[in-house]
Amino acid sequence: MTERSWFDPGRIYLAAHCLRYRERVELTIETLVVYLGRFNLKKFSEQDAQQVELEQLAIHPDYDSYKYDADLAVLVMKRSIVYNTFIQPICLWDRSPNLGPIVGKFGTVVGWGRDENGNKVTPKPRMAQIPIVTQEECLRSKNDFVFLTSNRTFCAGSRNGTGPCNGDSGSGFILPLPDGTGSGKRWYLRGVVSLSLLDSSTWSCDLNQFVVYTDVAKYATWIQQFRT
Structure with a gap:
């Protein structure tokens, strides 16, 4: 279940596994x-x-629900959206796609997913501030990440029990960056929640490990076709 997704005018970006999960689930426009x-x-x-x-x-053509690479999808809306306090567009990443410049920076993730008390859904959204780590640190932290990451993902987390959990798939990882005028900042979408490791004692996300995000910046060429 996708609790949160992010959009620029007319388009919504989310994790592909929210729409297609192996042979068990495949959602369509009609459903x-x-x-x-x-x-x-x-x-x-x-x-x-x-x-x-x-x-x-549209689901990215490279998406493989067994490998989780290219875990990205786009929904194109039929009509323009009326913006208000609760509905605002997000800026797509227009900076370098390299991870280095943003390692150590804290991004924001918001969702209605499972909380620390075991509730599968929270009535109101909750927010977490999460630091980006290097691919090397992620891979060294747990062997599982060798098979769950690629050069089109990134890892983030404080490994202290906070972060996105079950039900937060597709949530945006957003960063505030200077808007170029020198007087303010804009929010940019850098990633979407893809997967976490499993805590075998609770059968839910293990937030004492890093969480893997689809790196939206690595898919700029594919995304561009839906913006024309």
């Missing part, structure tokens, strides 16, 4: 219901929320 601006999931309707229809659903 998807998309809401923007939801906040409190206990409320049946919210004034600022909008239901949108989709024109196109």
